[in-house]
Amino acid sequence: MPGDTLVMNKQRLRTETPVSETVMRDRTDPEFWRCRVTPDSQETHQVRYLHDDGRYGLASLATHIVEQLVENPMYVNITSQEHYWRHTAFENRTLWDLAISHVQPDRCSKDG
Secondary structure (H helix, E strand, O other): OOEEEEEEEEHHHHHHHHOOHHHHHHHHOOHHEEEEEOOOHHHHHHEEOOOOOEEEEEEHHHHHHHHHHHHHHHHHHOHHHHEEEEEHOOOEEEEHHHHOOOOOOOOOOOOO
């Protein structure tokens, strides 16, 4: 839903990208790992990256973040973006988990 906050799934980064645990730990700015769903996201599938205020698709933002963390970004290939993002209002469950469990967005609390 527009305004919802998503956070990068660091566990997925550790297992499927060349990003090291040390490099991830050095990034202490929480906005580096977060994005917000835009009002027009249903049509454009875009989010606003809180670190640089840019607009990205989820896969391109995941790639952008990883490219900032690795020495040789040409080996970065993000697929299945729903595995790389967690939803803060749903106990940080991945978008994939939410999709397969058919969770409805009609909740009372929201991370703002």
